[in-house]
Amino acid sequence: MIIQIEPQSDIPIYTQLSNRIVEGIAKGEMNPGDSLPSVRSLAADLGVNMHTVNKSYHELEKKGIIQIVPKSGAIIQEPKAIKTGEPLYEQLREQLKPRIAESLVLGLEQAQIHTLIESIIKDLKGSN
Numbered sequence: 001m002i003i004q005i006e007p008q009s010d011i012p013i014y015t016q017l018s019n020r021i022v023e024g025i026a027k028g029e030m031n032p033g034d035s036l037p038s039v040r041s042l043a044a045d046l047g048v049n050m051h052t053v054n055k056s057y058h059e060l061e062k063k064g065i066i067q068i069v070p071k072s073g074a075i076i077q078e079p080k081a082i083k084t085g086e087p088l089y090e091q092l093r094e095q096l097k098p099r100i101a102e103s104l105v106l107g108l109e110q111a112q113i114h115t116l117i118e119s120i121i122k123d124l125k126g127s128n
Helices: 013-024 039-046 050-062 087-105 108-126
Strands: 065-067 073-076
Touching: 013 050, 013 108, 039 050, 050 065, 050 073, 087 108
Parallel strands: none
Antiparallel strands: 065 073
8 A cells, every 4th residue: 555645734644644554444455464664664754753553543443443462463353343323433433524514505416425425435345
């Protein structure tokens, strides 16, 4: 997986890195059980501070996406089934809500939002 960071972006580098890793997993470029590059190695490859990569990895670990094993590195976790009403489900709902509200305010219709979401899922899953 190739990770590209936009240094001029308003999005913090650690967030960009976390987003790229999550997208890579969603696209099947990385799978559960795979190891991520070491913090030092990835920082050197991207030309960023090791603390930036470390922060990204810890954010992903808090979300349950990876597990950090001391002296072994970061390993991608198996996805867990999330049920409606569970805390993680509600957290995801609250994170999506402002984006969907913004879409409505900008004039997208409900059907367009559904189409947009379906298109993103197809892009991530590699379907046509």
